[in-house]
Amino acid sequence: MEFLKRYQEQIFALTRIVAGLLFALHGAQKLFGLFGGAPAEMPAPLLYSAGLIELVGGALVAVGFQTRWAAFICSGQMAVAYFMVHQRMGLLPIQNHGELAVLYSWVFLLIASTGDGVWSISGTKSS
Numbered sequence: 001m002e003f004l005k006r007y008q009e010q011i012f013a014l015t016r017i018v019a020g021l022l023f024a025l026h027g028a029q030k031l032f033g034l035f036g037g038a039p040a041e042m043p044a045p046l047l048y049s050a051g052l053i054e055l056v057g058g059a060l061v062a063v064g065f066q067t068r069w070a071a072f073i074c075s076g077q078m079a080v081a082y083f084m085v086h087q088r089m090g091l092l093p094i095q096n097h098g099e100l101a102v103l104y105s106w107v108f109l110l111i112a113s114t115g116d117g118v119w120s121i122s123g124t125k126s127s
Contacts (some may be wrong), residue, residue, distance in 0.1 A: 013119040019107050020062025023074060027055025034088075053077045061111060064120020068112050075108035 004011070029035045030042075038047055050095030054074060060070035078101045086098030091097045115123050 001076045003105035012114065013117045015107070016067070016111050016117060017062050017119070019111065020058045020060070023057070023104060023108075024055050024058030024062060027051045027053070027058055031055055042124065048079070050077060061108070064116040065122055067120065067122070068117045073106040075105050075112060078102075078105035078108065078112070 025035060027050075030038045030047050038051070039066045042050075054077070057074040057077075060066050061074065082093075082098045082101040083106065086093065086096040088096075089098075090096035092104045092119060
C-alpha cells in the first residue's frame with residue numbers, strides 16, 4: 001500500500017484527533033451526564049477522576065497540546081480500567097467486554113511514543 005505512505009502524517013494526525021475527541025466524549029458523559037449518562041455503578045471518586053482525565057486528556061490529545069504526557073496518562077488510565085473492571089470478568093477482552101479499554105490504552109501509548117504530529121497546536125512533527 002505504497003500510495004498511503006505519502007499520507008502517513010495526515011492519517012496519524014486524524015487518528016490522534018479522532019481518538020482524542022472520542023475519549024473526551026467519554027469524559028463529558030461521566031462529568032456532565034451527557035450521551036446516556038454516567039455509569040450508575042461507578043463510585044463517585046472514580047467517576048470524577050476518570051471523567052476529568054478523559055475530558056481534559058482527550059481534548060489535549062485531539063488538539064495536539066502536551067500530547068505525549070496527555071496520551072501517556074490516558075493510556076495508563078485505560079490500562080487501570082481494564083484490570084480493575086474488565087479482567088475479573090474473563091481472561092480475554094472479547095469475553096470481558098474490555099476491547100475498547102485495550103484499544104484506547106494501546107492507541108494512546110502509540111500517540112505518546114510518536115508525539116503531536118502535523119495539525120497540532122504545538123506544531124511539532126512526529127519523531
